[in-house]
Amino acid sequence: MRGRRQRRAAAPLALVGVAVAVGALLLAGCGGASPASPPARSWSQVLSEARGQTVEWWMYGGDAATDEFVDDYVKPAAAKLGVTVDRVPVSDTVEAVDRVVAERKAGKSSGGAVDLIWINGENFVEGKEAGLWLKDWARSLPNSRYVDWTEPVINRDFQVPVAGQESPWQGAAFxxxxxxxxxxxxxxxxxxxxxxxxxxxxxxxxxxxxxxxxxxxxxxxxxxxxxxxxxxxxxxxxxxxxxxxxxxxxxxxxxxxxxxxxxxxxxxxxxxxxxxxxxxxxxxxxxxxxxxxxxxxALQNTSYVTIPANAAHAAGAEVVANLLLDPRLQTAMADPGVLGTPSVLDPSRLPPAAAAALRKRSAGSPFLPASLGEPLxxxxxxxxxxxxxxxxxxxxx
Amino acid sequence: MTERRIGRWVGATAIVLFAAPLAVLVVQAFAEVWRYPALLPQQLGLRGFRVAFGSGDAGRATVDSLEVAVTTTALATVIAWPAARALARSHGPRRTAVLMVLALPLLVPPFATGTGLAEWFIRLGLADTRLGLVLAHLTVVLPYVLLVLIPAFSPRVIELEEMARSLGTGPVRRLLLVTLPSTGAVVAAAALLGFLVSWSQYGSSLAVGGGLPMLPLTLLPFVGADPTVAAALSLLFLVPAILALALASRGTREAL
Structure with missing residues (x-):
């Protein structure tokens, strides 16, 4: 994740930005509005709602390998479900968060321009405190059954409970x-x-x-x-x-x-x-x-995607977040020739063939440690x- | 030193100062492997261009950026024209006050204007639209164009217009035959500046059009992280700028 480190390099500045924006938000008296939880609905309802939607995925735009993974694997898989994925490049995650904050200040509680964000810990925590994110969706994604949510490195983002407001997609290891x-x-x-x-x-x-x-x-x-x-x-x-x-x-x-x-x-x-x-x-x-x-x-953490509460295409965003946990896409992602990031899926929860494919794909590269050891x-x-x-x-x- | 030799020295310095960095950019864009301490890349290739243009995002961003920059420049010139004319003929503290107000967007830090613009453009439904971007760019471009245009309307030009009028020339013919030819050089320079300012806008483009990324927004994340891709995108970024410069320099020469 060159992306992550790039974006976090500006973390203090980013934090100040978010803090100022969030502060202004509270002063403006709009802070009380509670974020929407998606109404209880079946996955097939989500799928049919998502059909025809274009998901604006705001993500760090300086990493060619990640861009190519999205273009070569995520976009075609989403297209099969009638969902178009549009990468919106940012040089720092806080730019996407700033936009969501500006929309909140402008009173735009639905139809927001940001559907999905590749988020990092600091920005997630700030946004969570300000109630910017859609609630209780991540654990209802069908593919989240392959994720071991009892694992602290997944369940907590920089020690803050994820609480169903973001969904994992890549592992990071130092x-x-x-x-x-x-x-x-x-x-x-x-x-x-x-x-x-x-x-x-x-x-x-x-x-x-x-x-x-x-x-x-x-x-x-x-x-x-x-x-x-x-x-x-x-x-x-x-x-x-x-x-x-x-x-x-x-x-x-x-x-x-x-x-x-x-x-x-x-x-x-x-x-x-x-x-x-x-x-x-x-x-x-x-x-x-x-x-x-x-x-x-290795020191480890997890990369997540989150959905703003006012996203125009929340259903489409959920479909994309679910695809990111698809065993086939996770196997491609773990391939050192594609991205080579550790999978966020728990192999013991996968069908045996899928687990074997995942293990096989991530093994044997001279550029990856044979084992990441006991995670820190x-x-x-x-x-x-x-x-x-x-x-x-x-x-x- | 003769005047000629001085000229030669100035020319050589200009080449070193301006052309050398450009050459580095070109080499970097084609560098597949370039490791210290080699003066030139060990391996050349097209990876930078493949990544930059492979997805079509950069192409789309270029078209969007061009549309916005051309529209903004045209609008700015049309709006600034009468204002510059009026200001050229006024004097005293009122003129200074008006100029100060008009230049305000240039004096306030772009970050501050951007944040304010974002909220209002979202309210008005202008965020992420071409119209919204044109209006946002206009706040920055208009003062530049205006400031450059003011000297175009010198007393001499105004006298020429008066003469043409007294000879019975209509307003359209006066504009085409008198005003434009005698102000063309300055207009071309103002338009060039306007185009370049719009073309390279980062802050205001991000604030009101993050979802419709202009070329600078696509380029910036690669700077530092992937110099080869950044260089390839920079070359794409340079082409319209150089074309505009060539066009403007022709415009200025013809008018003189």
Missing amino acids: VFGYNSTAVSSPPTSFPELLAWAKAHPGRFTYPAPPDFTGAAFVRQVIQRLGGVRQGLRYLEALKPYQWEGGSQFPTSIDELDQLFANEQVDFDMSYNANFLELSVRKGEFPSTVRPFLIGGG GELPAGRDVPIEEAWTRAVLR
Whole structure:
């Protein structure tokens, strides 16, 4: 998910934007309007209502692989059901949320221009608090029976209950990358990483939070080392052995990608488990790059889609959200040659043949870790900003 | 240094300053593999163009952007024309006040105008429509066109018009034979500026037309994330701009 990290890079700004917009909304006195729940209806009613609708899916528009997946797999499958899917590109998810907020302020409680949003944790939480999303639909999608809703990484988005207001579609796992021609065995734990950095000064760095990937790296360190204080002390100890002696940090993940591609540092990282293959395909990395995990398991979260309460084509949007959970589409998505993101389906809930196809498709790529290990969950959404501030005070200065 | 040599130096500097970045853009658009420290891409290809144009989204966005930019420019020129004429002949603090008010959309940060526009355009049902985008662009384009047009109506032009009138020339012939030929260069420059401002609008396009994405909205997400695709889209972005520039420079030359 290059997309996710791009959009989250602007998270603090985005948060401010949403907060201001939501605040204005409450002041304007329109905050009380409760979001619509879809009237109880059968799936066949949803299908017939959706027929002929064009779903405006607002989504991050900077990732060619995701665009192609939507065009090659989602659009044809939706067309068979009489639903047209229109990708509306945004450079940051908050743009879609801003639009929904503007519609709310303008008193447009139905017929909204945004039918479906590829949402991220922070924006979902803000919108949920403001009552922007359609309620109680995600668990009624027929294909949601393949999803293990007891799994915390699915049931909670950055520790906030999903509550049927968003439906999962892609798994995200934090993976590191190294070049096998330069490094023979990469570190497997954070203490090992520190030892490695001391032995190879200047060959490691991470993007400075609030970059999405850099912030996730810092959160991971904090979780693995058992607390904010321990984590920050570790990062302080690491700093002098970083690229440029720690006097500079890449300001974005794109910058770190560039340093890694230029062989100025030995390791790269991403919240997209398949980032190495996607970058090799784009000609940015050589094909000798390999993945590795630090700490025994990947930090994981889930990408969701949500439907605004005022969406003009909510039925069509539900049909698309359901298709995104279709075992065939999920298998294509898990293919490293397509997107290679971990599936959000629980193989034990699938028919045996579909489960086997899913396992087979996602296995065997040299660019994906053989196993994602014991998943490490995300910290609650509200803790991001304090951690980033603490990092700025303790490590950056 | 002779005047000629100075000219040559200025020319060379201009080429380095303007043409070099353009050349990098072209190379980047065709770069399939381009890794440090190579000066040129290791492998050339059409991936950037395939991604940029494969889905047809960029093509649609280009057509929409062109329609909006041409309509906006035409409307802005027609509206600004009489205003510029009147302003050219007025003086004193009232003129300054009127100019200030007209230039206000340029002085206020685009983000602020965008947010305000969004809510009202949604109320009026204009969001995501071509008409809505034209009106939104007009708020920014009109002041530029007007400011450029004012000097077109110099006292000399007004005198020529008066002379033609006293010789019995009708209003249409006066416009075609006197006013347009003597103001053509400035009108062409104003229209060019108007077109380019509309063509590259990001903020107002996003605010009122996020659902009908203009070309800059399609381009921006790729910047940074996928430089090859971004470069391919930028080339598409450049073509109409260069055409408009060529057209305008012809317009200015003919008029002079």
